Amino acid sequence: TQLLEQSPQFLSIQEGENLTVYCNSSSVFSSLQWYRQEPGEGPVLLVTVVTGGEVKKLKRLTFQFGDARKDSSLHITAAQPGDTGLYLCAGATAGGTSYGKLTFGQGTILTVHP
Amino acid sequence: NAGVTQTPKFRILKIGQSMTLQCAQDMNHNYMYWYRQDPGMGLKLIYYSVGAGITDKGEVPNGYNVSRSTTEDFPLRLELAAPSQTSVYFCASSGGLAETGELFFGEGSRLTVL
Numbered sequence: 001t002q003l004l005e006q007s008p009q010f011l012s013i014q015e016g017e018n019l020t021v022y023c024n025s026s027s028v029f030s031s032l033q034w035y036r037q038e039p040g041e042g043p044v045l046l047v048t049v050v051t052g053g054e055v056k057k058l059k060r061l062t063f064q065f066g067d068a069r070k071d072s073s074l075h076i077t078a079a080q081p082g083d084t085g086l087y088l089c090a091g092a093t094a095g096g097t098s099y100g101k102l103t104f105g106q107g108t109i110l111t112v113h114p
Numbered sequence: 115n116a117g118v119t120q121t122p123k124f125r126i127l128k129i130g131q132s133m134t135l136q137c138a139q140d141m142n143h144n145y146m147y148w149y150r151q152d153p154g155m156g157l158k159l160i161y162y163s164v165g166a167g168i169t170d171k172g173e174v175p176n177g178y179n180v181s182r183s184t185t186e187d188f189p190l191r192l193e194l195a196a197p198s199q200t201s202v203y204f205c206a207s208s209g210g211l212a213e214t215g216e217l218f219f220g221e222g223s224r225l226t227v228l
Contacts, residue, residue, distance in 0.1 A: 004156075006156075033216075042204050042221055043204075043217070045216045088156060105156050107154075
């Protein structure tokens with residue numbers, strides 16, 4: 001069973017602060033996705049990273065895929081209250097019986113206070 | 115745009131009762147999934163389907179059953195409900211390569227078993 005460990009599990013910060021969320025595994029993934037979920041709604045995709053060492057930026061959010069494709073990080077610069085939510089990483093493997101199935105981390109609950 | 119539609123949004127069951135969670139998507143996606151989300155546990159895959167007539171077990175299939183008679187619909191059946199099945203259930207679909215494609219989630223169905 002592949003596991004994805006997210007840290008921290010909870011993060012409470014003030015508006016304007018920077019933060020980083022980590023997603024680590026001992027398994028190699030063909031790609032890794034980050035989702036954001038608001039209360040009462042389903043997760044919504046933020047980004048997919050597929051190449052080891054890849055860095056993608058989405059406005060104030062920076063996503064990085066580890067060189068060995070076993071870990072990823074999400075960095076938010078100058079956090080805003082609108083960034084509040086549950087952030088989930090999800091890893092995918094290709095081929096075999098794992099094809100098409102994502103393994104999700106347990107999530108990071110981020111609260112940004114005005 | 116409807117996307118992925120789940121019904122019901124809320125349901126309370128007594129131990130031993132059965133019910134079906136409905137899921138429909140209007141994006142002509144081949145891949146469909148059922149996940150359950152427990153507090154602090156992320157998303158666990160229950161069942162998935164790669165096309166009409168094809169289903170397979172995920173990580174936590176016990177106590178559930180699915181069918182996929184059409185591309186659009188992917189109902190999840192709970193037989194003999196147990197308190198351990200109290201959770202939020204999410205249906206999702208994907209149209210591209212499942213290992214890199216975006217998952218589109220419904221809004222979730224909150225089930226309580228008493």
